[in-house]
Amino acid sequence: MASEPPVASERRVIARHAATVLVGQLAVMAFGVTDTIVAGRYAEGALAALSVGSAIFISVFVSLMGALQALLPIWAELHGAGRTHEVGRSVRQSLYLCAITIAIGMAVLLFPAPLLRWTEVPPAMRDDVEAYLQVLAFALAPALLFRLFSTLNQGLGKPQLVTWLQLGSLGVKLPLSIWFTFGGAGMPAMGLVGCGWATLVVNYTMLGAAIWLLRSDPFYTGYRFWQRIEAPDWRQIRLFARLGVPAGLSVLVEVTSFTLMALFIARLGTAASAAHQIASNLTAVAYMMPLSLAIATSARVSFWLGAGDAALARRACRRGFELTVFFALLFAAAMATLRWQLADIYSANPAVVALGATLLLATAVYHFADALQTLCVFVLRCYRVTVLPLVLYCTLLWGVGLGGSYLLAYRGIGPWTAMQSPLAFWLMGALALALTAGLFIALLAATLRRRR
Secondary structure (H helix, E strand, O other), X not given: OOOOOOOOOHHHHHHHHHHHHHHHHHHHHHHHHHHHHHHHHHOHHHHHHHHHHHHHHHHHHHHHHHHHXXXXXXXXXXXXOOOHHHHHHHHHHHXXXXXXXXXXXXXXXXXXXXXXXXXXXXXXXXXXXXXXXXHHHOOHHHHHHHHHHHHHHHHOOOOHHHHHHHHHHHHHHHHHHHXXXXXXXXXXXXXXXXXXXXXXXXXHHHHHXXXXXXXXXXXXXXXXXXOOOOOOOHHHHHHHHHHHHHHHHHHHHHHXXXXXHHHHHHHHOHHHHHHHHHHHHHHHHHHHHHHHHHHHHHHHXXXXXXXXXXXXXXXXXXXXXXXXXXXXXXXXXXXXXXXXXXXXXHOOOHHHHHHHHHHHHHHHHHHHHHHHHHHHHHHHHHOOOOHHHHHHHHHHHHHHHHHHHHHHXXXXXXXXXXXOOOHHHHHHHHHHHHHHHHHHHHHHHHHHHHOO
């Protein structure tokens, strides 16, 4: 990237980077799609339990992943400044942060009972959910370490290797989920837990491949990763924390405002949970596009900031925003237009399909607002703006989104009586994200003006 002339098309560079990241992210998202379809075909109760279990795991994993993903601007700036020799040491120091995230995540996943009781998940569902999460607890460490490898490659403008590994892992995950869930060839049917075991096997396989590449691929030689790890450098770790902690907490607020819906919806019954799982799964898949564009844009913005060219950093931001708006509109339109066909893929129950199709109308609006705020928050991290986004997330996503949706669903708000439907959660969630996106756009514009 450092050798590219300033006149190179930022739109083309960002699109190429984002497309590579997207392919890999969709392969990983296909893990969830696979498990949703497999669990749904195994039993409606398994699909409902997966809705709750995956909500908890995603909340934990994505929040902790956010703390690691926030390190991307640091490595992209070092890359842009040509300070190659400093990258290896920085990555080794990041392992201390990664170890902390693993310990926190495993503690939550191994002991989810208090959370299940607090959100009033039906007792009949809890055993399956707890068994599923206990397996995923041991799949968390390789998943977070691989995410560190992925963030490093994105920061260095080299996402291709990660994408190939993610694509290859899908070829392992799909047959394993089917085999472990339904049994056969000497393997007993494990139901929902089988999906968790398949994830564990795949995560360790991906991590092993990543370690092998770091040791053998000539691209990594100049970064000197394989040296004895230094004692904790608290100055460096504080720098990581200033980016990673607010970013991780922001992601926690964003994700829990999304995934806690599944836990609150569970009390409406298996049909409501199953329909919500359809909507949330498709929304999560669609989210991979703005996430990929945000990663690519932030890598490019940080690269130019490291190179000392603030004007090209602003241009990269504008091009990323244009691409995000275009694709967000495209995905939202497809979600609304094809809602019946999409819902029908997941379930054979007409009631679940009908409710799922209704929810997809609201998720189309949800997705567009989500795409805009995602791009903004990633670029704001490049400029070290992390605390105010966290405050806005807490106020709007938890207050307006999650709190408002709970009231609308179960108690009513003003002239609107209690809906007793998962639609209430998606409507209020879309409203909260729209407000968040508007404020983030204003904050990003103000930040760019100050950095001229």
